[in-house]
Amino acid sequence: MEWPEDLIQSAKRRMEPYDTEGFVLGNGDPESEIMIVGEAPGENEAVKGIPFIGRAGDELDKQLQYLGINREDVYITSVARSRPYKWVKTNKKGSGGMRKANRKPNNKEVLAHAPLLDYQIKEMDPKVIIALGSVAYLRLTGRKDKMTDVLGERIETPIQQLNEEGDEYIPTEKTYTLIPLYHPAAVFYNPKIKEDIYASLDKVKTYLNKETENRSS
Numbered sequence: 001m002e003w004p005e006d007l008i009q010s011a012k013r014r015m016e017p018y019d020t021e022g023f024v025l026g027n028g029d030p031e032s033e034i035m036i037v038g039e040a041p042g043e044n045e046a047v048k049g050i051p052f053i054g055r056a057g058d059e060l061d062k063q064l065q066y067l068g069i070n071r072e073d074v075y076i077t078s079v080a081r082s083r084p085y086k087w088v089k090t091n092k093k094g095s096g097g098m099r100k101a102n103r104k105p106n107n108k109e110v111l112a113h114a115p116l117l118d119y120q121i122k123e124m125d126p127k128v129i130i131a132l133g134s135v136a137y138l139r140l141t142g143r144k145d146k147m148t149d150v151l152g153e154r155i156e157t158p159i160q161q162l163n164e165e166g167d168e169y170i171p172t173e174k175t176y177t178l179i180p181l182y183h184p185a186a187v188f189y190n191p192k193i194k195e196d197i198y199a200s201l202d203k204v205k206t207y208l209n210k211e212t213e214n215r216s217s
């Protein structure tokens with residue numbers, strides 16, 4: 001995907017006030033009909049510049065495999081493109097007693113990088129957007145639904161885009177197909193949701209298969 005340099009530079013400037021590092025635009029096939037939107041890069045991703053290559057990435061790959069999708073055939077990105085971190089105590093030798101830990105991006109950080117996702121959605125015009133977790137779901141739809149209530153549902157909805165001033169979201173006129181799923185890291189914190197995850201993936205599978213059938217008939 002071609003990126004206007006001034007868009008990148010302005011997004012980086014908008015993020016400067018916050019505790020974030022690295023910059024990961026996305027990865028995969030920009031011609032794909034499927035866009036997958038996560039939260040923000042973690043430590044591994046920020047170092048390598050590739051989304052979802054850490055532990056959450058392994059889990060995402062497993063779930064994509066279940067859907068019969070290759071990572072190379074979809075486009076993977078996130079609402080914030082820099083790694084949000086916080087300082088935490090550590091006993092590790094040579095660390096000076098503190099280390100950086102990953103954290104979720106807050107609303108201001110998501111807003112700072114909103115022009116990037118807006119641009120990408122306009123350029124790609126994806127048939128389906130998969131929102132991984134509540135941060136992506138809220139950014140894209142503005143809805144505060146509980147993830148458990150919308151998991152794997154196909155939602156026809158406008159997407160939130162930044163206004164011209166760049167400080168508030170407004171809904172698009174166009175309606176998009178959006179499917180919310182748990183963020184792949186969620187199962188690490190709560191292994192009990194595994195059944196719900198696979199039930200939601202089954203819904204996605206049914207939907208994607210139907211789309212393929214419709215197209216070939």
Ligand code: URA
Pocket residue numbers: 038039040041042045050051052053056057078
């Ligand atoms: N979580 C995300 O949302 N994106 C990544 O790239 C890694 C973890």
